Amino acid sequence: MSAPTRRRPAVSAAASVAVLTVLGLALWQPAQAQSPDPTAATSTTAAPTGPDDLVAIGRQLFDTGCVSCHGEGGVGTADGPTLVGVGEAAADFMLRTGRMPLAEPQGQSPSKPPAYTDQEIQALVAYVGSLGPGPAIPQVDVAAGDLVEGGELFRANCAACHGAAAVGGALSYGDYAPSLHSVAEVQIAEAVRVGPGQMPVFDEDVFTDDELNSLVAYVRYLQDPADPGGFSLGRVGPVAEGYVIWVVGASAVVVFIRWITRRRADG
Amino acid sequence: MSRRHRPDRGSRVGRTARWFDDRLGVARTGRTLLDKIFPNHWSFLLGEIALYSFVVLLATGVYLTFFFDASAAPVTYDGSYAPLQGVQVSAAYNSVLDLSFDVRAGLMMRQVHHWAALLFLAAIVMHICRVFFTGAFRRPREINWVVGCTLLVLALGNGFAGYSLLDDQLSGTGIRIADSVILSIPVAGTWISSLLFGGPFPGTEIIPRLFIIHVLLLPVAIIALLGVHLGILVRHKHTHFRGDGATEDNVVGERVWPTYAAKAGGVFFLTAALLCLLGGLFQINPVWLFGPFEPENVSSASQPDWYIGWLEGSLRLMPPWELSLGDYLIPNPFFPGVLLPGVTFLLLYAWPWIEAHFTKDHEPHHVLDRPRDRPVRTALGVATLTFYVILFAAGATDVLAVTFGVSVNRIVWTFRTLALVAPVAAALVARKVCLELQRRDGPPEPLPDEAEPVADEPAAVPS
Missing domain, CATH: 1.20.5 (Single alpha-helices involved in coiled-coils or other helix-helix interfaces)
Structure with a gap:
């Protein structure tokens, strides 16, 4: 992972420290990441078990933790939607941002520390992916993104709900577009491709993979923007x-x- | 008296003063002004805070005009803010980015200017509350009340014009809403909008026009009316509160020179220092994050500055009602956006006459009421303030919803209810408090007999 391009030097130094800290923590607890962490997000290839074993483990976990709402084989029940065809991206997003499993079965599920370990998430994601074809986990390369292009895409497509500074905004009847200030890179990209909750789906016909890289780069930038002028007052x-x-x-x-x-x- | 105070012929200052006096005859006027008495009560300085904020606004505003380019012409941004490099923006927005990132002290000046505008309006509102709740608008000061109300309107207008000049996404959204409100005016709306924008929204004319309005027309009008406001004040002399020998025929307080001038000068420097601190420590209006105005874009949490917040709130709380009159429709924004402020300012302007009509008190008054002495007026004032504070809070329904994790719809309904119920409740409580304070005080002290000699300290002069 790398810091977004064209940072100011002071911010860049601070960001490097932050990145190194995150990396250090990730090395200390590779399987126990308790918070959304850009470095621990997707590397299915690094898993110790093969794909078929993963699916089997995932099915076991699913039959314990998810089946009561999503039904046997993930076909959905009155309490939860079908997971056939939602794809690995959707499952990975929901599990890594802690939105699944639900804390309470009403209203919008808030992000919280993930309930499963990294390996368990990989297994569950593989299982959901095996249920039917759907969006794969996007490969994000922030360094390849263009911050300027990302800014234009963000202001045109995302700011209306998440706010120009990505601090989040209100939707109707208690729903909300969450703040993007602590979302990891891959989860940002997954949300764009999957459209969780009320969010629209922006697939490859809307944003190319290059544009997605740019967009993620700009959201990462907004998490710690070059911000002269003093205390930012929450940017609301x-x-x-x-x-x-x-x-x-x-x-x-x-x-x-x-x-x-x-x-x-x-x- | 004039001989005794004539400057010493010997000193250089005295000789210079003499030279000017021989040619302009300013000594008498100068002496009158220097001897003017100011009552020593803190609430009399609220208006001065507004005046000093305005001085800071002028000083910082002049600096900003050196660099601001009031043009909608498209340019490619190539300044030092990387996330916008290469984006096509208006010359106005481009120059604001330059002011923020590449002009020495530019961002500081921008932020001090913006904070000063917020304080200017806040001080005006506090000042008008003081004048209202103490009855300082009564005969013979009705004209100055009208001048003051006009200054408030001009300040609101100039604040909005300044907010709208920068051509970022937030200011463009504000102009869009203003245009929608203008369009809702029956018959004349479309004409006014077309005249103002030089065609359909947004066009390229609005930025240069707002600029002239913001830096010339309204400031000149404000300066002229400030002159009238202060001239009438000197002519009438100050009001004052009971006590210390205050009567209807004198002013009790301190002379301008040296005491009051030192105090007022101190308040000026404190105000300027506060604004510099705010401008240096608290980011305001980070337009680089909002991006250039694109009519098809909008950001959540798009609010006006606080003094327009009550209008934003009234637009948000108004139920979706419209009025059909035969072939004509009066669109929804007309009621919260035009009718409400129209009625608001009509009542505000007319208040001295409305009150005199009901109290049948047409006598001149120079001794102020304490709010508790006029429970009905105080209750009405508190109710009105409550209503507009609720509208102001309702202008931020979405921000409140996210901040407190509440449904925005529930907040709207809560504020709708509060806007109707809370003013009545506040009025009843205010009236009760006034009566209770009165009861505790006993009957008010009678004013001292005017024939009675008045103490030297504090100074009292006959008017």
């Missing part, structure tokens, strides 16, 4: 600025004028 725009001018600005001037008109006799 004028709302935060308005509260700051009242809570900080107006309060400060009232303190000033009360102090300056205080009479000596008052103490």
Whole structure:
């Protein structure tokens, strides 16, 4: 993995430290990654077992943890959709962002630490992939992406829901487009290809693989943008600025004028 | 008196002053101004905060005009912000990026300017609240109330024009909403929109036109009206609160020179320092993240600056109703976007006459009310403020929904209910509090007999 291109030097140094830290942690706990981690996301080839064994293990796990909602053979029930044909990308996204298994069977499933280990996820993904043809896990190469192109694609296709700074936004009836600030590269790409929840599907006819690389590069950039000007106030725009001018600005001037008109006799 | 205060002929300062006085006769006016009495109450300085914010706005604004290019002409960005290099943008947006990344102190000036605009409006609102709740708008100050209301309208307009100039995605979205509201005006709407934009939205005319509005027309109007506002203030002399020998015929406080000038100067520097701190420490309007305005794009969390927030809120809370009159339709945005602000400012302007009509009090007043002494006025004011604060909060329904993890639809319905119920509740509580405070105070002190000699300290002069 590499840092997005054309970073400012100071940010780049900080990012390198962060990347090295992540890498270090990943080396220490290769199979126990507890948080979405770009380096631990997809390498099915590094798995110790063969593909058929993986599918078998996956089926076992599926029959324990998933079958009650998704049904035997993943054909779906009244409580959960069919997984036939959703593809490895969908399964990998849902499991690695912790959205599956569901914490509660209503509303939008929030991202949380994954419930399965890396190897278990690989097995489950292989099993779901074996149920029928569907989008494979995208191969992301951020270094090959074009940050400028990614920015234009993001503003035209993603900002309407996720916000120009990718901090997330509200949808109707309690649903929301989540913040993208802690999503790993491969999961960003998977979400684009799969369209989880209310998100539209952007397949190869909409974004080529090169454009997808660019888009992921820009989202990675937004996770730690070159950001002059001081505290970013959550990057939620004028709302935060308005509260700051009242809570900080107006309060400060009232303190000033009360102090300056205080009479000596008052103490 | 004039002889005693005549500057010493011997000193250089005195000789210079004398030279000017011989030619312009400024000593008498100067003495009058330097001797003007200011009451020593903090709430009288709220208007000055607005004035000083405006001074900061002028100073930073002039700097920005050196670099800002008010043109919609397409250019290719090649500045130092990598994620936009090679993107075709308007000359206006291009120059804002240059100001933010490549002009020395440009971003600082931009941010101080923007924070100063937010504080300018906040101070005006606080000042108008002080004038309202203390009854300072009563005869003979009705004209100055009208001038002040006009200054508020001009400041709102100029703030919006400045916000809209940058041609980033956020400002373009704001202009889009403004255009939709304009289009909803019966009969005249389409004409006004077409005139303003020089054709269909967005065109290429709106940026240069907004620029002239923002840096010339409205600032000149604001400066002129500020002159009128302060001139009338000097003419009327200040109001003051009860106590310290205050009567309807004097002003109790401190002379401009030296005491009050030092205090006011201090407040100016404190205000400027605060704005520089905000501009240096808190990022505001990071247009490089919003990107250039493309009419087909929009970002979630697109809000106006806080002082337009109440209009954003009214648009969001308004149920989807429209009015059909035969062949004509009055579109939905007309009611929250035109009718509501129209009624708001009509009532605001007319308030001195409305109140005098109901209280039948047409006498001149120079001694201020305490809010508790006028429970009905205070209750009405609190109700009105509550209503607009709720509209303001409702302008951020989506941001609140994400921040607190609540359904945006539930928030809309909550605010709709609150907008109707909370003002009434707030009014009842405010009235009760006023009456309770009155009861605790006992009857108000009578004003001192005007024949009674007035203490020297603090200074009191007959008006």
